[in-house]
Amino acid sequence: MRDLSAELLAWYDVHAREMPWRVGPSDRKAGVLPDPYAVWMSEIMLQQTTVAAVRDYHRKFLALWPTVGDLAAADDADVMAAWAGLGYYARARNLLKCARAVVAEHDGVFPDSYEQLLKLPGIGPYTAAAVSAIAFDRPETVVDGNVERVMARLHDIHAPLPGSKGELTTKAQALTPQSRPGDYAQAVMDLGATICTPRNPACGICPWRDPCAARLAGTAAELPKKTPKKKTPTRFGIVYVARRTDGAWLLETRPEKGLLGGMLGWPGSEWGDEPEENPPYEADWQPLNAEARHTFTHFHLRLKIMVDYADIDATPLRGTFLTPDVFSPTALPTAMRKVFDLAHMTLRDN
DNA sequence: AATTCGGGGGC
DNA sequence: GCCCCAGAATT
Incomplete structure (x- = not known):
């Protein structure tokens, strides 16, 4: 039985995307972990938002409020003004609520467990898993749009989203390794963002091309299926x-x-x-x-x-x-x- | 399970 | 124009 996670991590060691808030695979192997506050900030901003759009906002927020304590003490209007243009403004309101909850309930230290993170405002299943895995190297399974697409193709699952989310999550959990879970979480998402893309997936250079069921069936480009959405009035x-x-x-x-x-x-x-x-x-x-x-x-x-x-x-x-x-x-x-x-x-x- | 939340980039 | 994006909260 081949070790799919190990093969993906080997690919990630060479092809990891550069992100300002990310600690790369070589540093992580040396025991370096990122600042949980910076990771949490990036994950909130990245919800339904591209890396390119987030980069400058992340830099600005970390400069204005370097620690979760600084952010918790900020004026609401200043935070909303700084978030202007990024969209989904409930994220900014919850960002402040979460910072204040971390200060008030966790002594200014982000909790490391999925269950504790999930209780905080603005943190759902994806973000709880992402912060726990990336910032604390815990073996949690991240399921974002990239992972859904990669799992649907790897297992050639034709059931449409969002109904198939549970099945895709189960498949993703089965692959999550105990070794280097933080790198692995970022590796699956990098794979979806750079190789296993929505259109024209680069199957020829994919580290998972051999075990991919959709590639074998020739259905990769049409997955994942999604229930049709009605037009906008x-x-x-x-x-x-x-x-x-x-x-x-x-x-x-x-x-x-x-x-x-x-x-x-x-x-x-x-x-x-x-x-x-x-x-x-x-x-x-x-x-x-x-x-x-x-x-x-x-x-x-x-x-x-x-x-x-x-x-x-x-x-x-x-x-x-x-x-x-x-x-x-x-x-x-x-x-x-x-x-x-x-x-x-x-x-x-x- | 469906709907409500922004905005930008790719095609 | 439509689709997508490291989704969460609400109904």
């Missing part, structure tokens, strides 16, 4: 962009729950088929020629933009005028940033 909305004579912009912090929760945004209507007009204060609002278009996970959004120059003593019913010393457009989520970029062309500096 379009919603419409109106936003009101006001600029005061001193340069301040009228903004509001969105509710904690829901889309773009906890982020800054422009006051406006609900988003639906026919948005109602509800300006934040009475004025001669002027429509902008262009509309802001943005696509979220499950719908397209088109925002009609109304603009107004506000008097210095304007008293809005909703939102707060933020002066340039406390507001930067970089703190806006991308949809709201698109509105800013369009409105700013009209509401220029005086």
Whole structure:
């Protein structure tokens, strides 16, 4: 019986991807383990997000808040502003909750077990296994999109996701070695990211090409099967962009729950088929020629933009005028940033 | 089991 | 345009 994990680790020793927060295989063999805080930070940011998109944010967060204690003591608004643009903002809210829980409940030290990690905010089955394996070298099994794809192909499993997740997890667990589990977890994911890719898998140079059932059957490129998803509808909305004579912009912090929760945004209507007009204060609002278009996970959004120059003593019913010393457009989520970029062309500096 | 959460890159 | 991405929380 061949040792598949050992063969993959041999491949990983040569082909491990470079990541700023990663301790490579040679250092790990010398007994070096990464900072659990940096590993946890990377895994939260990497949820449904590419390495390329994460790199600069990870560097910025570690520079602003070098330890979990620093992050736990940070202001919520500063963390949300730093996360702006990365998406899935519940991750940022849970990031803070988790940091504060680690300080309050674990004396500022990340727990090393899957069960303890799983209890923390924002840490689910994947991230608990990843932190436990990568940061503490415990033999936990990571199951992300890469592992699902690799297992579906290795075992030629045609049952569609997400229903087949349990079966794929069982297959992945059976392969997880007791030796070098941290390297192995990263090796399977690297394999999926660089060789066993969604389209055009490079089976010819895959370390698992011989034992791969899908390669033998010629079905690798069509796996994993997924249940079909329905198409995304379009919603419409109106936003009101006001600029005061001193340069301040009228903004509001969105509710904690829901889309773009906890982020800054422009006051406006609900988003639906026919948005109602509800300006934040009475004025001669002027429509902008262009509309802001943005696509979220499950719908397209088109925002009609109304603009107004506000008097210095304007008293809005909703939102707060933020002066340039406390507001930067970089703190806006991308949809709201698109509105800013369009409105700013009209509401220029005086 | 389904839905709700962002945003960008590849094709 | 559609698919994917080191998924989690909620319903």
